[in-house]
Amino acid sequence: MNFKDIFFKKIATLRNLFYLGNFLALGLFLLVLYQDHFREWKPYQRKYKEKQVEELKNRIAAGDEKVKEALSEELNSVKKRAPEIKQILAGDLHRVDRCITCHQGMDSLANPALINDFADHPFAAPKNAIHAAHPFEKYGCTVCHDGQGLATTFNDAAHMPTSPEQKADWKKKHDWEVIEYWEEPMKAGPMIYASCSKCHEAHPNVPGMKIVKEGKQIFFDNGCIGCHQVNGDGGPISVDLAVETAIKPVTRIDFGPAVMAGLITKRERTLENWIRLHFSTNPTVIVPGDPQGHLSADPKNPQPVPPSAMPYFGFNDRETEALTAYMMSLKEEKEIPYSYRVTALKEAEPKIDNPVKHGRYVFQKYGCVSCHGKDAEAGIPVFNRQGLRVPDLVKTAGTFTREELVKKIQIGVNPEEKEDPAGPTPPLYMPPFKDKIKGREMENLVTYLLSIAEKQEDW
């Protein structure tokens, strides 16, 4: 008998295959049940139970007879507790949050005081003023923290690390990756305060809010509003940060250049990272456009596209985080009912009598600083604009009469002259301010500009 005969007549016989097939199918199905039974969340509940039992036993041992009687009943009920998925139904907010399945200390029905003696995650129950003011049974968790409340596994919950060390640790422990197909991964660290404005639109005075307010101040100081709008207010050059950017679906973001440049990995494509990249790197790297027209439909008639007009501000890490938090705070969640919201009142403007100082304030308020420089002294670079830069107003303002200057501001310049006629249209232009800057504001703005202008020689 050769091997073939032995194989087919002795080993791979129908009878053997029959048993093999049945046991294989049965074994695999048992594996399914095994996997289903040993779910990721169960050890956390078991551990929490052990900790509770130990703590109660210690207290019983330390206490007198009366304490013992009172606590032994509690001890029994804790011991009897079976593992189960726990969830908060925050109906008004359209959320089902199963976070408390593992974070059991946060179960406000089982632990109403939100206090326990455990220091380590996920068992600790840090009571703080914000938690106290927002009862979990009404608000749930993810309305502030974000993440996937429906999930019952570590990675699917969309946990986000606060530090590179934590990230490395999670990768080791949980094989962690940024979750795919969930638009709102958790807000890590101080970024959580960007959530407050979902309801408290006027950025309330709580300690952690500092980062968002700082971001707002940096936003104002750098005149971002000159090009961007926030809920409709601002310059027409770029997108509305509240209505478009803060709610942009990840699939609509073009991460190509950023990933190709190695700034982030493919899996790290989140809205938060997209916003952050605008501050941490030169925006022309992540939005390079197509200045040579290589991507045009007809190579014989190239249609060049300029890179992003946004200048590189060179923010440090702290400023970058603050700005990112502020941008994230601009998001409006349509699902949240209006009865939950506190509308922001319009902030009062400072009263300034000195015309030049007021003019300086107007120059700041409408975002002129973003392109012309903090003191109108140095224009930013503009791709393919004649001279490749925004005019330095200190030098040029003096060449205009007062009326000419008013007119220039009112009408703007669009389109700007090109440096290279074959190149793309410059991405930045002077927008018309006719409808925005009027009356005293215009008067004082021009007064300010003429006051800092270098004196022209009389002819």
Place this chain on the structure above:
Amino acid sequence: MNIEEIKKKVVDSQIWRSMFRGGVWHNTPRDRAQHIIGNVWLHLHPAKLRKRAVDWTYTWGLGGLSFGLFFVLTVSGILLMFYYRPTVDLAYQDIKDLQFVVTTGQFWRNFHRWAAQLMVLIVIFHMIRVFLTGSYKSPREFNWVVGVILLLLTLLLSFSGYLLPWDQIAIWAITVGSNMASSTPVLGAEGPFTIMNLKNDARFMLLGGTYVGEAALLRFYVLHCIAFPFFAGVFMIVHFWRIRKDGFSAAPMDLKDKNEDKVDVWPNLVVREYMMAILVTAGLIALSIWVQAPLEEIADLNVTPNPAKAPWYFLGLQELLVYFDPWIAGVLLPNIIVVGLMAIPYVDDNPAGVGFYSIKERPFANTFFIFGCVVWFVLIAIGTYFRGPNWGWYWPWEDWLLHKPPPLPTWSIPNLIGLLLMGAYFGGGIVVPRIIKSEIPFKKALWGGLGAITLAAVAFKFVGSGLIEKWSGFPMEWGQVIWIIFSLGLYYILGILVPQKYIRTIAWPRYAISMVFLLMTIGVFLKIGLRLGFNVKYIFSLNQFGFNI
């Protein structure tokens, strides 16, 4: 009492006897036959069949597996239905609940998904097997037609289930698919000769609205869970009954040995059927343990993924949208394919080659059919692996995040020239093989012809290149030379030589029908070549009728 006595007592009891026909099992031919005949689940089998017919390698168990998969899909589908509510607000969350909460929920969802994909594949393979073994020939013509209907129902079952998870792939796959309905002639709002508008056309009927919304979800749910399974069940009953009545095609009677030995179906055939079923089930369970069914973001009609792809088995048709007007790619061609498939047993009157694989006895039929399947799967492969954002050409190793220039601008051949070219193509293909009465020496003609085509194409590259560059602005490339050799060679071999050798003598109507279908199949391939190699948009274009090919 020992075990034998207890067994006898149980089997002889009134209760047992009332449930199961036949008494205590004796391993005799009579009992084995009785086991098949007396069992409602098994009695569609004959009691005995020729030994040759139980070979694994004849059917590969594909027909039985198709039914087996339909069965496990029904079971897993019923389990899923307990947790799934077909409304826009709840559907996606219910799928998440299956994944995160329901006991073995994720497993059953995976199982249902993979079994459905496998069923599409297995049903297609079953059809290929039936074709290659000539099992559709008289008296089984009608059962082949029923089989084609069942193939369609399988595709529709899978397609309608695609929408139910209500995630991004779901609504966009259905949007792409249902948009084809609106390019139906006459009945679609965007098709030629339309008498409908967006609010009463074929797509509106399919979706219950002008976009994929609540009504569409409910419709697809009912179609998926009730209507399509019902029709599939009805046609399956006919299909199985006809197999029994028309006779199983395998191992046809050997005229030299009319009293060939037969073996009992129980256990010889039944155990083989069971083996295939259990092995595939085990494979599916393993697949469902380790590979998770996809679930993307919740459906959002305002966010179109780029590209929006149909389910894989329709990606061939979606890829055809590049080459033809939508109603031709999405409505006309699929209908031609279906009608063509159904017509096969009535056009092919060659009685040879029933019950075994044979390229020798049915050279033309098998060549044509395999070629058609290759075209179909090549189109699917292009749509699946080679198309990226903006339906641009991305190699499988290229990242979709990469920005690529769009394809070069296209041009159309003037109608008159296009018409002449098509006339020459179809006329030549139909007339030439027929009028050459004597058989051309195949090998000689094959190599001679291919050599001539290659020489001509290479010569054209050197002589005509300058002319082409002057006219189009682009030099001729070697890739285009290869396209020319491939296209002309394909037409020469499959369109001329093969029919000339094998079917030039069959009756005119059958010959003409076969050739028209064959030339259309080759034509699809050639059009792909013209578009990808030469940027030709249309060969012939009647915009008034939306007839652009």
